[in-house]
Amino acid sequence: MKTLMKGLVLSLALVLGAGPALADTIKIGVAGAHSGDLASYGLPAVNAAKLVAEKVNAQGGVNGMMVEVQAEDDQCKPEMATNAATKLVSDKATVIIGHICSGATKAALPIYKAANLVVMSPSATNPPLTKSGEFPNFFRTIATDDEQGPALAAFAANKLNLKKVAIIHDKGDYGKGVAEFCKAAMEKAGKVKVVLFEGIGADQVDYAAVIQKIKQAGAEGVVYGGYHPGASKLISQMRKKKIAIPFLTDEGVQGPDFLKLAGNDAEGAYATGLIDVSGNAMYKAAAEAHQKAFGTAETGLFFAQAYAATQSLLNAIDKAKSTKYEDIMKALHTETADTCLGKIKFNAQGDAQAEGVGFSVYQVKNGKWELNK
Amino acid sequence: MEYFLELFFGGLTRGSIYALIALGYTMVYGIIELINFAHGEIYMIGAFTGLIVAGVLTAMGFPALAILAVALVVAVVYCSAYGYTMEKIAYKPLRGANRLSPLISAIGMSIFLQNYVLLAQTPNFLPFPNLIGEFEFMEDYAHILGSANLVIILVTAAAMVALTLFIKYTRMGRAMRATAQNRKMAMLLGVNVDAVISLTFIIGSSLAAIGGVLIACHTGQINITIGFIAGIKAFTAAVLGGVGSIPGAMLGALVLGFTESFATGYISSDYEDVFAFGLLVLILIFRPSGLLGKAPTQKV
Structure with a gap:
């Protein structure tokens, strides 16, 4: 009986241990609001990461490794964001896309920093997140509020x-x-x-x-x-x-x-808005893939930013030929990534510099926002 | 001088908006000494009802004023039903309990109704059509007072006068005053106290419904939180004027509106709430029962 129990425990442990993260996959953790009031801010990022992963996997992966996506919901709430971050760290995510809201991002960042994980947000615009220098592991593909x-x-x-x-x-x-x-x-x-x-x-x-x-x-x-x-x-x-x-x-x-x-x-009325990237060829291809996968070409908020973030991270892993934190960091700071927001370079603080990152001014004409040239 | 007048009318607009909601608060308090926190929610439901009616009738091609009339009637009927039911469910069973219980029940009702509308309708802001329109004779004065504001001011004044007369001179009004003074004694003398309280809630809710539709015409947008926010200001106005007193609610609301307007105009809108609530504290220090409130008589 005792040996049987031991055997059971052992086999259970084996099964549990073998579940997550095979060594030769790249796991992208996507954290953000996937339910609640602000779900419309966060779900497009999950779709974007999945589409990039699908495309990359179809071409044989990155450095021979397949890309998988794990989504964790934080509802844009700081207390849930720390849970999501802990979960992603313990599930051995390679890199993180997220979080969506600035407050939630701020709460989660210390956990990723302690675990040596690179984090890239498509939408957190609060300036100090990068500019304070507190989180060297944090990057973003959106222009800041200031x-x-x-x-x-x-x-x-x-x-x-x-x-x-x-x-x-x-x-x-x-x-x-x-x-x-x-x-x-x-x-x-x-x-x-x-x-x-x-x-x-x-x-x-x-x-x-x-x-x-x-x-x-x-x-x-x-x-x-x-x-x-x-x-x-x-x-x-x-x-x-x-x-x-x-x-x-x-x-x-x-x-x-x-x-x-x-x-x-x-x-x-005039308003600043994110630079329109709908003319970018890579974005057009992404929107088409979105149409095929989800039945609509309406990609949603921060989709392009999340798509570009996923592309940048995978590009860095590819160029670094490694999934180690130091190597990815170095590649992000030195290499240029070709994304749907244009060619992205990150400055020393981690803010993306590209033609598709920043603000243009729009004006309401006949009940529609139009780019003011 | 012109600037002063513009600020004066700005204050009058705000004050009359607060007054329209404060009247319902103060009336219910006057009769059963309950601060009905769900009053703001009835106001919000009135606005939503108005929006739905307006949507349907606009699609059918009715003129704006007819839509306004129908929207008001439907909102009044619907909200009265809500007020009546709310009293039966949430307050009547607690009538003998201590004073805190119905207060908590009222807060619960407020949260319940807000979330109910959130689930049944939407958490988003919705545009509300200006059913009142712009009057031609107001054209030259539009820069100081909008047509919707004029209607709100007139309706508030009319409601105040009608309520005062109703309570002073009708049989039902006398029953209300009797119930307010001593519920048990009134009951012994043959006043149907349940009916009186129900009627109080129906009138209060009707006022909230009218306020909901008219004020939404002015602000042009509604969502589920408007009742809570307006409720706090209206409640402040009612306390300022002396809760329980109907002319007091009007006066308190106007004082609050003018204070906010002049504080914005001559100092800074950053501090409008500081001045409004600072004034409230000052008045309550010197007149604890509000501007027109009666000091409670000690029953020996």
Whole structure:
């Protein structure tokens, strides 16, 4: 009986031990929101990683190793992100794509750092994640929040020739950040004078007082930092009060929801948005593969960024001819990867430099966001 | 001077929006001394009902004002049913319990209704059509006061007057006052207390429904959290004016609206809540029962 038990335990241990991560596969851990409110932010990244893996495997893998994808859900919640990270580390993931939200990424990064894993996010835009230098193992294929403010400032000064603007924000981390970077850039360039800088509650029912203040200050344009609910209320109430000055805002607003909420009042509004890569040949091929695999060519948010991140990581592994942390790190910093965002190089901090990474300015024309050339 | 006037009307707009919601709060409190936290949710349901009705009728090609009228009627009926049912389920069984129990029950009801709409409808913001439209005679004044704001101000004032008259001069109003003063005694004298309380909730919910539809016309968007946010401000207004007092709710809401507007205009909107709630604290220090509230009489 005793020997039987021993045998059972032994065979169980063998079965369990043999399950995850065969030595000759590259396991890409994809962590992010795959359920809950923000699932639409995270699921496209899983699809992107799977499509790249499929394509690479069909061509014989990387350095003779097959690529597999393991998805872990964090619902964009920091406490779940640490669980997902621990799971991926113990399942011996080779590299990580993720996480999706900045807060969740920040919570998970120390775990990956301790385990010597390279992490690449397609969507976490909080500047200190790379710029603090705290996490040398962290990379990203998206431009950071602090690049939007200067982009808006340059657009207001050079394209719209505004002399005086009011900068309004929603008092949130994201909106206030954009507003402050925009203000700093305007003050540095000296072409545009910031006549008003104020925060308003995005959930307030009425903005009459602040709108009168914008008018009183003689602003020739308004820059709004925040998300679509606040932006659409502000622009609608401004237009109702017959204030027709240009309205500039950020990527948190640049989407279909703003057009729906503000309706006709949205017409003519400007916003920074991610550079459109739909013309890139590699992206077109990816969208076609997406159509075949998932039945739609609508790839979703951050798909291109996640696709490029997967390509960059596999490229680094390929060039390094190794799956060791040090080798991948070195390859990421020295090699150039050909991706659907263009040729990507990473700077010393880990931010991707490519023609498809950054912001352009869009304008609402006939109820649609169009690239402002 | 013109700037002052513009800020004045901005404050009036905000104040009347708060007042319209605060009236329902204060009325329920006045009769059964319950702070009905789910009042904001009824307001939100009113807005959603209005949106659904407006969607259907717009598709059928009705004119805007007719849609507004139908939306208001449907929202009032629907929300009254909600208010009535809510009272029967969540508050009536707790009528004899200590005062904290119905309060917790009200908070529970609020969370329940919010999540119910979240599941049944959507967590996203939805655009709400401006059913009130822009009046021609308001064209020259549109830069200081919108047409929707004018309607909200008039409706709030009318509701306040009608409620005051109803409570002062009708038979049912007298029964309400009697119930408010001493429920047991009123019952002994033949007042149908259950009916009085039900009616209170129906009237309160109707006001919330009207508020939901009209205010959504002004803001142009709704989602499941509007009730909670508006509820907090309206509740503050009711406390400021003296909770339980109907003219007090109106006055408190206007004071709150003006404070926010002038604080934004002359200082900074970053601090509007600081000033609004600072004022609340100040008033409660000097008048603990609010501007028009009656100090509770000690029953010896």
